[in-house]
Amino acid sequence: MGEFDLIARYFARPAKRSPLGPGDDCALLAPAPGMQLAVSSDMLVEGRHFLSTVDPARLGHKALAVNLSDLAACGAKPLAFTLALSLPTVDESWLAGFSQGLFALADAHDCELVGGDTTRGPLNICITVFGEVPAGAALLRSGARAGEDIWVSGTLGDARLALEAFRGTLSLPAALFAQARARMESPTPRVTLGHALRGIASAAVDVSDGMLGDLGHILRASEIGARIDADAAVTCIGVSTDPDFAAAALPIEILRLCALSGGDDYELVFTAPASAREAVAQAARSAATAVTRIGQTERDAGLRLVDAQGAPITQRFDSFDHFA
Amino acid sequence: MGEFDLIARYFARPAKRSPLGPGDDCALLAPAPGMQLAVSSDMLVEGRHFLSTVDPARLGHKALAVNLSDLAACGAKPLAFTLALSLPTVDESWLAGFSQGLFALADAHDCELVGGDTTRGPLNICITVFGEVPAGAALLRSGARAGEDIWVSGTLGDARLALEAFRGTLSLPAALFAQARARMESPTPRVTLGHALRGIASAAVDVSDGMLGDLGHILRASEIGARIDADAAVTCIGVSTDPDFAAAALPIEILRLCALSGGDDYELVFTAPASAREAVAQAARSAATAVTRIGQTERDAGLRLVDAQGAPITQRFDSFDHFA
Structure with missing residues (x-):
């Protein structure tokens, strides 16, 4: 052929909407x-x-x-x-x-x-x-202000769990592995949610290299910092809600790594003022997509990680870099 | 790094004209x-x-x-x-x-x-x-009519000559090889000419896979055929105008192959009514780009190749196909 x-x-396939589709220069x-x-x-x-x-x-x-x-x-x-x-x-x-x-x-x-x-x-x-x-309505990375909520859509960390299972560094029950693998191989782009968040979110980025690293793009572009509840992020791991998950007994350090810097999630991390919480919830419902509040933006540059009790977490997380 | x-x-680099350049999603x-x-x-x-x-x-x-x-x-x-x-x-x-x-x-x-x-x-x-x-002004492949002139811009075949010299299937004097190699490695996109031909050319295509094959896209899209003067195309070989070219004594079959189906030329092949010859010449002058008339479109489908005397040429020419 x-x-x-x-x-x-x-x-x-025939062009439907474009004045001229495939087949010309x-x-x-x-x-x-x-x-x-x-x-x-x-x-x-x-x-x-x-x-x-x-x-x-x-x-x-x-x-x-x-x-x-x-x-x-x-x-x-x-x-x-x-x-x-x-x-x-x-x-x-x-x-x-x-x-x-x-x-x-x-x-x-x-x-x-x-x-x-x-x-x-x-x-x-x-x-x-x-x-x-x-014109002028696009969600940018540079629009976040200190004192806002930080949200994440859908699930985090499943793709990385599947990758680590493929690599043999951890083991997952077969049904959970299939679920996590589907998230790695078949991510759901949050198009409807992104559209619904126009005029509500102050900044947004998609999570491809790891959540903290991608959030970092918002923080640098907006010249602010953030405090992130690592354990709230861990609750976003899709397979963690499965009754069989506890049996896998994965260490909390692995779960935090996957949720916070796993990569390949293709979720949205976005910021919005606290006054917009009901609007965010409404946008999430209209897009049939869960959203989770995982932290706040702060005036001081840098990222402060805390656990569910507010105690600082010292574990380091690198986001994915193709050339590092 | x-x-x-x-x-x-x-x-x-900073965006000059776009509302938002690199660095966001x-x-x-x-x-x-x-x-x-x-x-x-x-x-x-x-x-x-x-x-x-x-x-x-x-x-x-x-x-x-x-x-x-x-x-x-x-x-x-x-x-x-x-x-x-x-x-x-x-x-x-x-x-x-x-x-x-x-x-x-x-x-x-x-x-x-x-x-x-x-x-x-x-x-x-x-x-x-x-x-x-x-809107509506783009040059398409589908606009050619029977009885029009077929033109080609600039030079044809030099890239293929350089490629064949690299492959060792022919030999070129060093200065000619350097010239042909520059055409292969550093083609000149005919942007100014293409712009100047709007409203003058009836159809156009760029020559990437070989002139006859790319002209074929115009013929099929416009449901017509063509008669091509192979020797007029051979005169478009850039290095052929060099005094040292004759010494290379390349067979005419090789020259026709390079000019007609060499590939990697990045010239324009275009059609225009005979009444537009002065307008074509003026567009070419304004773009400081030579153009050569190499044939006519005809009502009957298919491609008829003739030499400078009008005698049919039976040599076959395939255009480049990455999967053939």
């Missing part, structure tokens, strides 16, 4: 009047962002999900994406699975593939996503 | 009222699109040039780009060269880097470029 057949069979996008276009690119590499054993449908889902998560963190509504794909071989069953997972998520968010590139080479997936946000 | 230091040292772009955004993505892989020996500054130039060439083929004015980069190691001298070559071309076209991604992995460069074009 040649390059153009491959594109035609697995990736070509460029795609054409026309944002509505008064709208800005939010743009983000993520590149996924085998062995770094996914294991070679991953189900291709889950990988197709994840490749787009991590990009939609960036739109969510800006409060932007997904419009379109481009896909550049480097493939070692033409494996039709892989392509069928990958494109099925990719388009299932794309269709769920009404986000259309408008162009891209395919080449032969080590497996690499690069998606650039486009969303729409009214 | 960590990931964020790497970005800060080599790629972070998304970049924000605001096309002017009435403008559409033209978008294109290209992925470059070592060993497929460039040799490991390439000068990193030339590679930085080329990675953006191949994307700008897609904007040129639409007649769009460059605005911004994202860069996703997978690097096997942090090689500071490579990064310094790559970013210098990249930004030199970006600055020449007033095209700003607004975001991206960096990761560790096999060397892979994925750029997504954004340009602006008035």
